[in-house]
Amino acid sequence: MDDPDIAALFVSFAVSLLLGAFIGLERERRERRPLGIRSFILISGVGTTTALVAEQTGMVWLMPAAMLVLGALLVIGHIGYLEQGRRGLTTELAALMTFGLGIMVYIDLMELAIALGVVTAALLHFKPQLHALADRAGEKDIYAMVQFGLVAFVVLPVLPNQTYGPFDVINPYNIWLMVVLVSAINLIGYGSYKLIGRRQAGTVSGLVGGLISSTATTFSFSRRARESQAFVYPAVLAIVVASAMTVPRMAVEITIVNPEFLADAGLSLLIVFFASLIPFVIYWISIDREIEGDVPDVKNPVQLDSALIFGLFYGFAIFFLTAAQYYYGEAGMYAISAISGLGGVDAITLSTARLVAEERLAAAEGVNVVIIAYLSNLLGKAALATFIGTWQLARAIAIAFSFSFIAGMIVLFAL
Numbered sequence: 386m387d388d389p390d391i392a393a394l395f396v397s398f399a400v401s402l403l404l405g406a407f408i409g410l411e412r413e414r415r416e417r418r419p420l421g422i423r424s425f426i427l428i429s430g431v432g433t434t435t436a437l438v439a440e441q442t443g444m445v446w447l448m449p450a451a452m453l454v455l456g457a458l459l460v461i462g463h464i465g466y467l468e469q470g471r472r473g474l475t476t477e478l479a480a481l482m483t484f485g486l487g488i489m490v491y492i493d494l495m496e497l498a499i500a501l502g503v504v505t506a507a508l509l510h511f512k513p514q515l516h517a518l519a520d521r522a523g524e525k526d527i528y529a530m531v532q533f534g535l536v537a538f539v540v541l542p543v544l545p546n547q548t549y550g551p552f553d554v555i556n557p558y559n560i561w562l563m564v565v566l567v568s569a570i571n572l573i574g575y576g577s578y579k580l581i582g583r584r585q586a587g588t589v590s591g592l593v594g595g596l597i598s599s600t601a602t603t604f605s606f607s608r609r610a611r612e613s614q615a616f617v618y619p620a621v622l623a624i625v626v627a628s629a630m631t632v633p634r635m636a637v638e639i640t641i642v643n644p645e646f647l648a649d650a651g652l653s654l655l656i657v658f659f660a661s662l663i664p665f666v667i668y669w670i671s672i673d674r675e676i677e678g679d680v681p682d683v684k685n686p687v688q689l690d691s692a693l694i695f696g697l698f699y700g701f702a703i704f705f706l707t708a709a710q711y712y713y714g715e716a717g718m719y720a721i722s723a724i725s726g727l728g729g730v731d732a733i734t735l736s737t738a739r740l741v742a743e744e745r746l747a748a749a750e751g752v753n754v755v756i757i758a759y760l761s762n763l764l765g766k767a768a769l770a771t772f773i774g775t776w777q778l779a780r781a782i783a784i785a786f787s788f789s790f791i792a793g794m795i796v797l798f799a800l
Contacts, residue, residue, distance in 0.1 A: 398433055401490040404502040405429030405483050411509045412476055420462075420476050425483050428455065432487020440491075448488060455484055479509060537565045552707045554745065555700055563735045564696045566641055600729060602627040603766040607774030620774070621781045622668050628766060628786070629661035635734045635755060642735055643742040650752045653796040657759060660792030664785035703736035706754070707745060715750060722754040726761030733758040753797055760793045 409425025420428075431451060439447040459477040482505050489498035546558035606620035632654050639647045702725055709717030725733040737754045740746035746754075763786045771779035 394437070397490050397495070398430065400495055400499070401429045401433040401487045402426050404486050404490070404498065407502060408479060408483050408506050408509070411506050412479065420480055425480065428480050428483045429487035429490075431455070432484040433491045434487075436488045436491035452481070452484065455481065475509065475512075479505060533568055536561075536568055541565055550704070552704065552711065554703055554707045554740075554743075559739060560696050560700045560703075563642075563699045563732075563739075564693075566638065566735070599624075599627040599631045600762070600766060600769070603769045604773060607770045607778060610774045610778045614775070614777075617775060617778050618668070618781070620778060621785065622665070624766070624770065624782060625661070625665050625668060625785045628763065628789070629658065629665060631730060631759065631762065632658040632661065635730055635759070638731065638734050639738045639755075642738040646738050646741045646748060646751060649741075649748040650755060653752050653756055653800060656796055657756065657789055657792050661789040663788045668781075668785070699732045699736055702732045703739060706733075706736060706740060710746065710750075715753075718746075718750065718754055719757050722757040723761040726758030727765040730755070730758045730762050752800075756793050756796055760790055763790055763793075 405426040405428055406422055408429075409420070409422035412425065413421040435448050435451040439445050459480055463474065463477055482501070486498045486502050486505075489495070489501075541558070541561050544557040544561050546556065548554060548556045603624050606616075606623050610617045610620040636647060636651070636654055639650060702721070705721050706718055709721045713720075722733055722737075734755050737746065737751045737758075741748050741751040767779070767782055767786055770782040774782075
């Protein structure tokens with residue numbers, strides 16, 4: 386064995402032992418610990434050693450045999466701790482995981498092993514929070530996760546990944562992939578809502594509401610502002626921050642679909658985003674934030690009927706954008722973008738990123754399309770605040786949105 390191989394082995398064993406120590410350190414902190422930091426270091430080391438010996442000798446049966454021996458030792462130890470009143474198998478399962486991580490380090494899966502080691506330690510450390518989350522999850526939440534599993538792992542794989550129809554742009558797989566993407570983003574927002582709770586200050590409500598739906602947030606807070614004059618300015622703060630969160634959401638959607646397009650759209654989105662933060666900072670300093678508000682009660686967005694509606698809307702958006710470009714040029718695309726943006730920016734953002742990725746739309750035109758959709762969405766939310774809320778709310782929202790709107794117009798005509 387030459388020097389480079391020896392050096393690589395030292396690195397492998399060092400990483401393996403450190404992973405064992407990292408996981409064991411968390412277990413060492415617990416009372417009545419069946420296994421501590423030394424045990425976990427040895428377990429990960431045994432995993433790496435077993436993998437090395439199995440490869441060098443050709444005795445591949447050593448790894449499953451070592452796993453069986455470790456499992457037997459853990460069972461014996463667990464029986465002893467049962468007599469002391471200890472319940473649960475978390476530490477023993479973590480030990481088996483650590484053994485597997487030691488093997489993974491040796492077989493050139495070091496990055497994955499490190500990532501899984503960190504996740505394992507996190508799962509062990511955040512036991513109270515995870516149990517609390519499980520206790521707070523109702524039947525609706527479990528049903529939502531099952532629905533997302535159906536959307537992402539049952540429906541998506543069986544759809545054909547090829548284009549159909551006029552202009553050759555309707556791809557069932559890509560359409561449903563967008564449904565999965567938006568459902569995942571919405572599920573994250575919904576999970577944040579469940580973790581934070583229904584009753585929080587307006588700013589936090591706006592942040593979470595922006596992850597779920599800035600339009601729904603505007604509707605909910607505008608209605609509350611009409612019911613109570615004292616709620617007007619906290620509602621302004623929540624609506625402004627929810628609208629600002631729309632821009633990072635658009636950036637995430639573009640990044641997942643077409644990262645190269647983000648390089649073109651990034652500066653424009655950044656300018657609009659920072660412009661949206663100016664009124665937020667002003668209102669944050671001047672508004673009384675002690676009044677609490679509800680996060681909007683939005684139905685879980687991963688329901689299959691909602692996903693199907695969004696998929697249809699995305700399909701129509703990508704088709705009509707292509708048709709408008711073909712028949713009417715840029716003006717037609719921008720008109721479709723403005724109309725689509727009134728209801729939301731997700732579909733038009735995703736469809737534009739897809740068209741740019743397929744080179745059916747120039748990147749510069751794509752940037753204009755998403756910015757126009759964002760500005761149109763601002764107008765739609767301002768209209769909601771006007772007709773559902775109060776004149777005082779509408780005036781404050783109009784002033785706040787004017788920063789983003791002016792920045793968007795500068796982006797459209799100056800960049």
